[in-house]
Amino acid sequence: MSDDCLFCKIVAGEIPADMVLENDHVVAFRDISPKAPTHVLVVPRTHAANVAAVAASAPHELAAMAVAAQQIADDQCGGEYKWVFNTGASVGQTVFHAHGHVLGGELEESIV
Ligand code: AMP
Numbered sequence: 001m002s003d004d005c006l007f008c009k010i011v012a013g014e015i016p017a018d019m020v021l022e023n024d025h026v027v028a029f030r031d032i033s034p035k036a037p038t039h040v041l042v043v044p045r046t047h048a049a050n051v052a053a054v055a056a057s058a059p060h061e062l063a064a065m066a067v068a069a070q071q072i073a074d075d076q077c078g079g080e081y082k083w084v085f086n087t088g089a090s091v092g093q094t095v096f097h098a099h100g101h102v103l104g105g106e107l108e109e110s111i112v
Pocket residue numbers: 006017029030031032033034041085086092093094095096
C-alpha cells in the first residue's frame with residue numbers, strides 16, 4: 001500500500017466505494033463521476049502508478065484486470081465497452097494508482 005493513495009485506501013476498505021467485482025487480484029467499483037451509462041474502474045490490488053508499471057511488475061494482475069473488465073461489461077452493457085487508461089497528468093490522469101475505465105452503453109462522441 002502506498003501512503004496517501006486514494007485507490008489503495010479503497011482496496012483496503014478504508015474508504016467506501018460502490019463495488020461491482022472483487023477477487024484476489026483486482027477490485028472494481030463505479031466511478032464517482034460517471035461519463036457513460038456504465039463507468040466502472042478496474043483497479044489492481046497492488047499499487048502501481050500506471051498500466052505499464054502493472055505489466056512490468058505484476059502481469060498476472062493486468063491479465064486479471066482484462067478478465068474483470070469483460071465480466072463487468074458482460075454483466076452491465078452487453079459485453080461491449082471501451083477500456084481506457086489515462087497515463088500521465090497531461091492526458092487527464094488524476095489518480096496515480098493504475099486503473100482501467102470500463103465505459104459502456106450510449107457513449108458521447110469519442111476522440112478514438
Ligand atoms: P483518471 O482521471 O484516469 O486518473 O481517473 C480517476 C477517476 O477516479 C475519475 O474518473 C474520478 O471520477 C474517479 N474517482 C475519484 N475519486 C473516486 C472515488 N472516491 N470513488 C470512485 N471514483 C473516484
